[in-house]
Amino acid sequence: xxxxxxxxxxxxxxxxxxxxxxxxxxxxxxxxxxxxxxxxxxxxxxxxxxx
Numbered sequence: 001x002x003x004x005x006x007x008x009x010x011x012x013x014x015x016x017x018x019x020x021x022x023x024x025x026x027x028x029x030x031x032x033x034x035x036x037x038x039x040x041x042x043x044x045x046x047x048x049x050x051x
Contacts, residue, residue, distance in 0.1 A: 010046045014039035 018038035022031015 007043055007046055010042045011039040014042035 015035035018035030019031040
């Protein structure tokens with residue numbers, strides 16, 4: 001698997017986890033925000049581990 005594909009998979013996993021957290025809190029808008037933040041954070045963490 002190439003690095004770009006792995007980064008995209010990590011981002012999707014982060015978004016899904018963040019969105020699930022927002023749904024648990026009964027706020028879909030908050031879920032989207034959590035999802036985006038977590039997706040970007042996991043992507044950055046993945047970048048730091050690679051390089």
